[in-house]
Amino acid sequence: MPLVEAARVEELVEGRPVVRHVSVGGRLVSIMLVKLGGRVYAAEPLCPHARWPLDVFGTFTDRGGAKVVCRMHWGVWELDTGRGRFASKEAPRLKIYEAEVREGRVYLRL
Numbered sequence: 001m002p003l004v005e006a007a008r009v010e011e012l013v014e015g016r017p018v019v020r021h022v023s024v025g026g027r028l029v030s031i032m033l034v035k036l037g038g039r040v041y042a043a044e045p046l047c048p049h050a051r052w053p054l055d056v057f058g059t060f061t062d063r064g065g066a067k068v069v070c071r072m073h074w075g076v077w078e079l080d081t082g083r084g085r086f087a088s089k090e091a092p093r094l095k096i097y098e099a100e101v102r103e104g105r106v107y108l109r110l
């Protein structure tokens, strides 16, 4: 899988997501980046429940593990695995991308 540069680490503010559009095989893919506890996570920017944008309606925290809480209907998704809970049931997974930081830049393995 190729590494694609998505951002500089200094552009990311703790707990505040940004959405980047990267080209993968000639196709444009939207990916949300968020820095929590000094680590960078990458995920699809749409909530798996009803597709509301998580960069707008998500609250991000690393308490008890990195996660996003969607404020539309209060679903919760883990940012390292994509596993989710919605109304105390297992929810569809959030698509997670592998992100790595090298020399101050965030790369995605796509």
Ligand code: FES
Binding pocket: 047, 048, 049, 050, 051, 052, 070, 071, 072, 073, 074, 075, 086
């Ligand atoms: S749209 Fe996110 S929990 Fe419903």
